[in-house]
Amino acid sequence: MKVIYTDSLVIGGGLAGLRVAIASMQRGFDTIVLSLIPAKRSHSAAAQGGMQASLGACIKGDGDDEDVHFGDTVKGSDWGCDQDVARMFVNTSPKAIRQLAAWGVPWSRVRGGDRDVIINGEKVTITEKEEAHGLITSRDFGGTKKWRTCFTSDGTGHTMLYAMDNKAIQMGIPVHERKEAIALIHEDGVCYGAIVRDLITGELIAYVAKATTIATGGYGRLYSVSTNAVISEGIGNAIALETGIATLGNMEAVQFHPTAIVPVGILTTEGCRGDGGLLLDKDGYRFMPDYEPDKKELASRDVVSRRMTEHMRKGKGVPSRYGDHLWLDITLLGRKHIEKNLREVKEICEYFLGIDPVEEYIPVRPTQHYSMGGIRTKATGESPTLKGLFSAGEAACWDMHGFNRLGGNSVAETVVAGMIVGEFVADYCDENSLNVSTSTIEHFMKQEEKKITDLLVRDFGENPFQLKAEMQKIMMDKVGIFRNGEDLEQAVEELKVLNQRAKKIALRNRISSSNPELVEAIRVPKMIKLAQCVAYGAMLRTESRGAHAREDYLERNDKDWLKRTLTTWKDDSSDLPEVTYEDLDIMKMEMPPGSRGYGVDNTIHHPDTPKREQEIEEIKQANPGADRYEMHDLLNPTPIPEKFKGRNERIGRGFK
Amino acid sequence: MSDQERVLKFQIFRYNPQNKGDKPRMVTYEVTEAPGMTIFIALNEIRETQDPSIQFDFVCRAGICGSCAMVVNGQPTLACRTLTSTYEDGEIKLLPLPGFELIGDLSVNTGKFMRAMSERVESWIHDNYADEVNFERLEERMDPDVADEIYELERCVECGACVSACATKRMRPDFLSAVGFMRLARFALDPRDKRTDEEFYEIMGDDDGVFGCMTLLGCEDYCPKDLPHQTQIAYLRRKMALI
Ligand SMILES: Cc1cc2nc3c(=O)[nH]c(=O)nc-3n(C[C@H](O)[C@H](O)[C@H](O)COP(=O)(O)OP(=O)(O)OC[C@H]3O[C@@H](n4cnc5c(N)ncnc54)[C@H](O)[C@@H]3O)c2cc1C
Ligand code: SF4
Ligand code: FES
Numbered sequence: 002m003k004v005i006y007t008d009s010l011v012i013g014g015g016l017a018g019l020r021v022a023i024a025s026m027q028r029g030f031d032t033i034v035l036s037l038i039p040a041k042r043s044h045s046a047a048a049q050g051g052m053q054a055s056l057g058a059c060i061k062g063d064g065d066d067e068d069v070h071f072g073d074t075v076k077g078s079d080w081g082c083d084q085d086v087a088r089m090f091v092n093t094s095p096k097a098i099r100q101l102a103a104w105g106v107p108w109s110r111v112r113g114g115d116r117d118v119i120i121n122g123e124k125v126t127i128t129e130k131e132e133a134h135g136l137i138t139s140r141d142f143g144g145t146k147k148w149r150t151c152f153t154s155d156g157t158g159h160t161m162l163y164a165m166d167n168k169a170i171q172m173g174i175p176v177h178e179r180k181e182a183i184a185l186i187h188e189d190g191v192c193y194g195a196i197v198r199d200l201i202t203g204e205l206i207a208y209v210a211k212a213t214t215i216a217t218g219g220y221g222r223l224y225s226v227s228t229n230a231v232i233s234e235g236i237g238n239a240i241a242l243e244t245g246i247a248t249l250g251n252m253e254a255v256q257f258h259p260t261a262i263v264p265v266g267i268l269t270t271e272g273c274r275g276d277g278g279l280l281l282d283k284d285g286y287r288f289m290p291d292y293e294p295d296k297k298e299l300a301s302r303d304v305v306s307r308r309m310t311e312h313m314r315k316g317k318g319v320p321s322r323y324g325d326h327l328w329l330d331i332t333l334l335g336r337k338h339i340e341k342n343l344r345e346v347k348e349i350c351e352y353f354l355g356i357d358p359v360e361e362y363i364p365v366r367p368t369q370h371y372s373m374g375g376i377r378t379k380a381t382g383e384s385p386t387l388k389g390l391f392s393a394g395e396a397a398c399w400d401m402h403g404f405n406r407l408g409g410n411s412v413a414e415t416v417v418a419g420m421i422v423g424e425f426v427a428d429y430c431d432e433n434s435l436n437v438s439t440s441t442i443e444h445f446m447k448q449e450e451k452k453i454t455d456l457l458v459r460d461f462g463e464n465p466f467q468l469k470a471e472m473q474k475i476m477m478d479k480v481g482i483f484r485n486g487e488d489l490e491q492a493v494e495e496l497k498v499l500n501q502r503a504k505k506i507a508l509r510n511r512i513s514s515s516n517p518e519l520v521e522a523i524r525v526p527k528m529i530k531l532a533q534c535v536a537y538g539a540m541l542r543t544e545s546r547g548a549h550a551r552e553d554y555l556e557r558n559d560k561d562w563l564k565r566t567l568t569t570w571k572d573d574s575s576d577l578p579e580v581t582y583e584d585l586d587i588m589k590m591e592m593p594p595g596s597r598g599y600g601v602d603n604t605i606h607h608p609d610t611p612k613r614e615q616e617i618e619e620i621k622q623a624n625p626g627a628d629r630y631e632m633h634d635l636l637n638p639t640p641i642p643e644k645f646k647g648r649n650e651r652i653g654r655g656f657k
Numbered sequence: 658m659s660d661q662e663r664v665l666k667f668q669i670f671r672y673n674p675q676n677k678g679d680k681p682r683m684v685t686y687e688v689t690e691a692p693g694m695t696i697f698i699a700l701n702e703i704r705e706t707q708d709p710s711i712q713f714d715f716v717c718r719a720g721i722c723g724s725c726a727m728v729v730n731g732q733p734t735l736a737c738r739t740l741t742s743t744y745e746d747g748e749i750k751l752l753p754l755p756g757f758e759l760i761g762d763l764s765v766n767t768g769k770f771m772r773a774m775s776e777r778v779e780s781w782i783h784d785n786y787a788d789e790v791n792f793e794r795l796e797e798r799m800d801p802d803v804a805d806e807i808y809e810l811e812r813c814v815e816c817g818a819c820v821s822a823c824a825t826k827r828m829r830p831d832f833l834s835a836v837g838f839m840r841l842a843r844f845a846l847d848p849r850d851k852r853t854d855e856e857f858y859e860i861m862g863d864d865d866g867v868f869g870c871m872t873l874l875g876c877e878d879y880c881p882k883d884l885p886h887q888t889q890i891a892y893l894r895r896k897m898a899l900i
Contacts, residue, residue: 038714039768041815042722099792105782105849107807110799135798153808159721160811170772171781178768179760201760202675230716264693267719322692341805345721352720352738353693466705510710514675515761518709647793656793 002446003206007033008430010194010210012182012237014040016158016412017394018216019165019174020419021426025212026172028427033208034176035197037232040166044218044230045415048158049345050270051140051150052416053409054094057651058111058136060129061148066651067091068629069146072592074407077144077301079547079557080594081251081403081565081585086380088591088639090401090417095649097416098137098151105164107153111138119277119334121297122287133652141275142408144301150275150409155345158412165416180206183523185213185240185247185390186437186445192247192390193437195240196449198523203514205449207442211435212426214382214391215241216419219372223532224481225473227369228261228268237396239527241376242534242578245571247387250377250398250583252531252568253538256405256548257482259305261368264323265353268370269346269363271408274298276342278331280309281362282317285328293599303405303548304599306367310482313366321364328362335359367482371395371411373402373548374535377567380640382422386569389433391426393418400565404547424642453513456522462507465521472499472525472532480536485552489540496533497576503529534568534578541580542566544605559594559607563587587613591637628657663690665699665741668750669711673761683750684708696729696736696749700763712762720881723814726821727763728752733818735881736763754821767817774837778860780844783852803848810843810889812882819886822875831865835876835886838867842889845896857893858900867893 009025011018014036025032034040057065070091075082102108113134115126129138142150153160169176182195186207194210217237221229241247259280260269274280280298282288292308293300300308309327312318318325331339331346336359339347343358350358376384376392378399384390393399394415399422401414479492503526510518544558545551563585568578587593587609594610596602620635621627627635630648648656665688672681686703697718704711713736716724720738727736730750741749757765774780790797819835826832838861844850845857861867870890877886 038716038724039771039815041771042716042724042768044717044722046814047717047719047721096792099794099796100790102796103782103784103787103790103792103849105847107799107804107811107847109808110801110804112801135800137796138801154805156808156812159814160808163811167775167781170775171779176772230722231718232716265695265718348738349719352740353695355740466709470705508709510708512676512710515673515712515764516710517704517712521709650794652795 002443003204004442005033005206005208007031007208007210009212009214009426010208011035011214011216012195013216013218013394013396014176015043015216015218015394016045016162016165016415017419018214019169020416021214021216021393021423022174023169023172024420024423025427025430026174030427030430032174034169034174035180035182035208036176036178037181037200039178040169040176041162043162044233045162045412046159047230048412049155050142050272050275051152051157051409052098052161052413053142053145053149053407054098054151054413055091055147055149056095056098056137056139056151057147057654058133059138059148060127061141062139065147065149067649070094070149073145074401074410075592076597077405077407078403079405079597080559080563081254081546083380083400084590084592084637085639086399086401088637089380089421089641090414092641093417093420093645094413096645097413097420101161101164101416102137104168106160108137109152109154111136122277122279122333130652136652140272141299142271143274143299143305144407152272154341155270155272155343161412161416182237182240184445184449185244186442187244187246187387188437188441190246191388193435196445200520201515203516205446207446209435209437209442211433212389212391212429214393214422214426215376215396216392216394217396219395220531221369221372223473223476223528223535224369225470225477226266228258228266229370234524234528235531236524236527238375239531241384241390241392242530242568242570243527244387245569247384247390248377248567248569249534250374250400251404251538251566252374252534253542253549253566254373254404254547255369255535256302256371256373257306257367258302258370259309259367260329260365262349262354263321263326263364263366266368267349267353269329269349269365270343271302273329273331273343273346276338277334278329279333281328281330282312283319284317288312288317295598300599301405301597302408303550306482307550309367319364326364326366329365330362331358332360332362371406373404373406374398381425382418383425383429389429391422393422404549420645421642424644453519453523456506456508456519457511457513459507462505463502465506465518465525468499468503468506469521469525469528472496472529476532476535480539483550483552484539486540489536492536493533493540496529496536499529500533500576530570533576537577538566538568538580556603556605558605559610560605563594563607589637591633593617663747664688665690665747665749667699667703668748669763670752671711671762672759673712674759675761690741690747694741696739696741697725699741700736712760712764714764721814723816726754726816726818728754728821733821733879735816754817756821756826757817767815770817770820771815774840777833778837778840780840782847782849784849799848807843807847810839810846810884813839813884814882816881818879818881819876822879824873824875825869825871829865829869832869833861833866835890838890838893839884839886842893845893854896854900858897861893862897862900867897
């Protein structure tokens with residue numbers, strides 16, 4: 002049995018995983034990163050649009066700060082997020098971006114003086130402050146009060162990931178590529194690493210560690226059309242689920258992005274609309290102002306996606322052989338702007354659609370995009386139920402996004418969580434020694450070996466590719482943008498059947514070394530379980546919140562549903578996960594539930610909401626002199642690691 | 658896009674070094690073309706319906722991550738964004754990218770090569786204070802044009818097309834290649850990197866470095882991100898010649 006020991010094992014070489022690894026290494030711990038692919042190819046590289054940090058240097062970001070960012074994030078989450086975590090996040094994001102600037106990201110900068118921009122379909126001249134010249138600039142994104150999304154032209158994720166991986170290489174952090182974690186090793190409620198399959202040789206290796214961090218990204222590929230990379234299959238989440246101990250949070254919270262191209266589902270960034278692009282219907286009519294007169298195309302993502310779907314249902318979609326779609330018009334931004342700030346979009350249109358977006362409209366449709374759910378963690382990033390297991394980035398339900406994440410808040414989360422969780426991982430390595438028995442390691446190794454042998458010897462059975470396609474179709478048709486009880490019940494029943502069938506997979510290509518069919522056969526049963534967590538959670542949640550929109554329960558119901566869904570899969574022979582709920586405590590909220598300001602507000606309020614509102618009012622009146630920092634401490638003090646506690650400086654405002 | 662269905666003929670290099678006794682060969686597969694079909698879509702269809710053992714690497718399938726470079730009808734390119742309709746006669750020959758360790762079929766180990774390249778050129782900001790920067794304060798300013806220029810050189814996706822298209826590299830196995838030069842040019846331009854010209858010379862001032870380049874410019878022809886290889890190599894050469 003091949004065993005590799007380390008202090009801090011990080012599964013995932015995207016932005017989140019690499020940042021956790023850097024933190025572990027900085028604190029002097031032996032660290033190994035595992036990745037399916039070379040780290041720089043991780044899906045983080047695909048983020049084009051930007052990263053939210055309230056630097057407020059751009060004139061349209063003037064007046065921005067942590068509090069405004071906090072408000073947008075909580076509202077965006079439809080009050081489903083953990084406000085402690087959102088606080089830690091908004092306070093640390095400016096630091097994260099500045100650290101990345103020092104590590105080499107060529108963030109686009111403010112140019113003092115006049116420039117033309119498109120706002121609400123009109124050309125407007127704005128004047129950037131000369132004293133801000135050369136500081137990091139920002140653009141507009143949906144659901145934000147200020148222009149807060151910092152970017153590098155159109156390659157934000159690429160430049161962030163390259164800087165992060167270069168830093169990791171500089172520090173000598175080993176990245177073990179083409180390795181797949183397929184099970185966690187645990188004993189007495191403590192996690193000690195993972196069983197890992199070498200995707201080239203097929204060898205199984207036990208990576209044994211004090212702390213294990215899962216940073217494997219999202220589970221978008223449970224759906225047949227997704228903007229996500231083909232490797233975003235949620236295996237990290239699934240191996241946590243399969244421990245029967247770790248919990249997954251809010252798996253039903255799945256975001257659909259308004260503008261992926263039809264039919265392949267490749268994303269055109271929110272930056273298109275942020276920079277002034279419009280949505281048009283089959284008559285060339287700009288319909289969003291009719292639905293959302295205030296934020297129009299820049300309403301929150303979940304809202305725009307639903308409005309688009311509604312509009313298409315009214316027969317206003319553009320018919321095509323791939324079904325209806327709408328148009329994204331960026332022609333009004335002009336060639337110069339598109340070729341500089343939206344070049345990836347232009348390339349994608351040219352290569353995949355054969356059109357020039359400078360002159361033609363882009364066919365778009367809402368498409369699966371982001372997984373708010375994931376491995377439930379405490380604010381420290383550690384699983385509340387399985388000690389020594391941490392998670393960060395899209396794989397985690399750290400829970401700063403609740404039921405809808407804002408554009409630009411995700412790459413920001415990856416680095417901020419990487420910083421914060423990374424410190425707690427290092428603390429954990431400091432405080433704990435490695436005492437796992439060899440027999441436990443052997444047990445997990447044998448278990449995985451047996452599963453693979455069974456697959457290799459079975460003569461007849463199910464085709465894993467086909468099972469996957471069926472699962473993806475169920476999710477697409479029945480657990481999509483708009484959901485209803487009937488469809489969801491059907492989805493759950495159908496997934497139960499698939500779960501059974503997945504126990505009988507047989508291979509045509511029966512070799513244990515590099516073998517794509519075997520990879521699929523290992524993953525598909527895991528993916529079906531995850532899909533069931535999503536579908537079942539969605540079926541049980543009889544309200545609409547953020548991206549979870551029930552046609553049969555239109556209202557957000559704080560009275561009964563201001564709580565987080567927790568799923569575990571204790572019994573391997575079962576076809577359903579166990580579901581419990583964790584209440585969100587309004588009496589601790591800095592920002593008690595209110596209206597997001599879209600459409601009619603039909604929220605069923607919780608009795609604690611007015612209580613807490615009054616309490617906050619009283620605290621405010623009793624402390625008339627308190628500045629925003631003191632006020633925040635009075636309302637809800639949040640523990641932030643010492644390193645990241647400090648206040649953030651802003652141009653023209655200092656540390657106020 | 659034409660509505661006429663045609664049958665594409667894929668000739669694909671097959672060889673799995675993990676499989677003892679396996680021999681390199683070309684295998685032909687037929688696929689019915691669909692509108693908007695890319696090589697990514699076609700290869701997956703072949704894997705799912707005809708031969709589940711076939712190996713290839715796709716991640717983003719959007720021309721962004723650099724995973725999928727292979728030789729398509731003689732030219733190195735990103736397979737995911739190559740439409741099958743580009744090839745009029747419907748015959749498509751796929752070979753793995755030469756110049757890299759073969760993993761199997763169309764999959765090569767570019768990751769290992771690129772990590773070694775990054776280590777060799779020390780692909781990071783050299784500044785002793787980068788780790789001590791006080792991130793509570795305003796960030797160091799940078800001229801907006803300089804930031805844009807750095808980004809222009811940082812768009813490389815490490816796909817390896819330039820390496821496979823380089824005649825010098827074929828003759829000199831340790832030749833740094835265009836991807837390495839581009840990375841060096843990017844850091845040489847960056848005011849945050851405090852390396853001197855002499856230090857850069859140490860890395861690339863010999864025949865395995867920038868002086869070995871025979872200026873055949875396969876790199877420039879095949880770079881999917883249209884990076885300005887010719888001008889950057891000339892720039893580095895002039896800079897190094899002054900040392
Ligand atoms: C097209 C697109 C555009 C986006 N644009 C933006 C944007 O503009 N702004 C924004 O804020 N967000 C954006 N997002 C979201 C954001 O990019 C992602 O949420 C974020 O990058 C995820 O980072 P991560 O580090 O959590 O995971 P990833 O970058 O997905 O990395 C996952 C890592 O885990 C590894 N891995 C997975 N499973 C295993 C396993 N079983 N064993 C070993 N390793 C494994 C992979 O190899 C990979 O290295 C975008 C997303 C998409 C799809
Ligand atoms: S320079 Fe161009 S061809 Fe070479 S690796 Fe980078 S993107 Fe690919
Ligand atoms: S798969 Fe990412 S570039 Fe082709």
